[in-house]
Amino acid sequence: MRVLVTGAYGFIGAHIVAALIAADHKVVCAVRGARVDSRFAGMDAVACDMASDVHAEDWLPRLVGVDAVVNCAGILRERGAESFIAVHELAPLALFHASHQAGIRRVIQISALGNAADGEFVASKHRGDKALAALDLDWLVLRPSLVYSARGSYGGSSLLRGLAALPGFLPLPGQGEQQVQPIAAEDVGAAVVAALMRPTCTGEVIELVGPEVLTLRDYLLSWRRWMGFGSALLVPIPAPLVRATAALGERLGNGPLGLTMTSMLERGNVGAAHATMRLRECLGLTPRSLQRALDEGPSQVQDRWHARLYFLLPALRVLIALLWIGSGVVGWLTSPASLAAWAPGDVLPAGSLLVLARVTGTLDLLLGVLCLMRWRPRLVLTLMLLMLLGYTLGIGSMWPVHWLDPPGGLLKNLPLIAALAVLLATDERR
Known part of the structure; x- marks a missing residue:
């Protein structure tokens, strides 16, 4: 199949592109300026701008010869013209309408697991999901939990690696009891490939989660062991200080440290009780546990450098x-x-x-x-x-x-x- 992928050069998008290539699909990367990323030098690329391409007419020329669409575009915080409503709602909806007009039935939306009350990032993603569900398409919404990879990191996954690598101590929000259900980025890519191969799995919102629920403390300690660092003093950080730091990061920074990530962790980023069963039933996918994924990709010196240099x-x-x-x-x-x-x-x-x-x-x-x-x-x-x-x-x-x-x-x-x-x-x- 010839698959157009938006957000193709992002952390999740790049893993999806790699999985599609491995499955012998032809990928068209829809990216700003039609820039060909050196990691995918053989791929086709078309120019798009999720901040401004909010009309179906903007997308129709890019869909010529395309058989399926995967929307991975997303922003964790607004910056300039890149607003949540544009990137997560208006531009994707324009793409979905254009897909319908072009006769493309299969549309896969990469959304986010969480509660709309966690912030506008999740809320706008879910509004985009709802708009897609109202269209006459063979749509599928995938909502990943915390996404990681032993082969690299970006954004929130880099921040958590950096915390895990601090010398001698490990700061934990509260006692680090916040719950996560992490999934490997490679398994997210496998889920998209499986969805393209199973056209009968449609009209569903599927939570992409790993097989186990971990506390944030255990998650960070697993990464610390993987990187080969010794034991650390666990330092509880009071909730008011965590929120104040997140508010400061929200106002002054442009990285993942902010109110959205803090709210999602406080609430817990886990799927429903039947989420892994639905993954097996609908997509035939059994995600790996964190420990197995780490065992399959042993750390290298570059991983330790990157984590230690994060701060x-x-x-x-x-x-x-x-x-x-x-x-x-x-x-x-x-x-x-x-x-x-x-x-x-x-x-x-x-x-x-x-x-x-x-x-x-x-x-x-x-x-x-x-x-x-x-x-x-x-x-x-x-x-x-x-x-x-x-x-x-x-x-x-x-x-x-x-x-x-x-x-x-x-x-x-x-x-x-x-x-x-x-x-x-x-x-x-x-």
């Missing part, structure tokens, strides 16, 4: 930003007399030194603030690196005495250059 890299970014802001403040507060003492000789006139200090100070302040805001991070980090290289080469050549300053002087710039290079190398969000 260290943002901290490094903030410290670098504060250093640039501090440097900018110093550039504006430095007096002409101090500059004359710092730059001996007549390489540059005193007036030119002062202008240079103010200009570079302004640039440092601007880049420091933009770095804190994560505005176009790769561009900002590149400019910071170029400025640092310029400082080092310019000052080092005009006033070489600063290489020998007692606290390290220009020598301290060398590890800073490496730190910026690390931030640039690890900036990719997926």
Whole structure:
């Protein structure tokens, strides 16, 4: 079959695409800008924008020759034009209407397990499910619980891995008794393949859950053992502090830490009592337990690096930003007399030194603030690196005495250059 997949490059979407390829289906990746991901270089790609493609006419040209549609698009939080109502309701509904007009019967919607009261993320997903159910299509809604993979992570799964990898201690919301029923991303992909092969399984909302209900504490400890880290001190975090941290993440961050994830964990993200039985009956699928999935994919050093760096890299970014802001403040507060003492000789006139200090100070302040805001991070980090290289080469050549300053002087710039290079190398969000 030729299958159009929206959200094809996301964590869940990529696993679904991989499963479809393994089952010899032809995949069309509907992604922003028709960008061909290097992971799927042989795939066809068509341009779409779930924030604005809210009319059936937007989708009809993309459905030529398509036999089935799988909608994996989703956002955990709103940003700019990417609203829940657009990405989870209007654009999918336009796609579903276009599918009906194009004569495509099989439509599979990847939704979310949870309660609408947990937040607009789940509520909008479920409204999209309801809109699909009202159409004359052979539709199927799959609602996965917490999705993980031993072969990689993204978003919430990366956050939980990072928590599990903290050195010496493991923070737990409350006592870590929150319940989850995790399912491997590979089994989510297998569920979609099975759904395409079983056209009689239609008009259903199926919960994609693993075979066992785990506490959050046991889930995190399983990942800690898998990564090869030793025992940890379990540190209960009071609920008010957890909610305050989530509220701060919701307001200031752009990652998974926020009110939605906290609410879903507090309520418990588990399926109905008969969920695994329905999976077997409808799709012939028996998901693996967490332990079996981990045993089938032993951890590598890269997994440990990624988990340990999850919190260290943002901290490094903030410290670098504060250093640039501090440097900018110093550039504006430095007096002409101090500059004359710092730059001996007549390489540059005193007036030119002062202008240079103010200009570079302004640039440092601007880049420091933009770095804190994560505005176009790769561009900002590149400019910071170029400025640092310029400082080092310019000052080092005009006033070489600063290489020998007692606290390290220009020598301290060398590890800073490496730190910026690390931030640039690890900036990719997926």
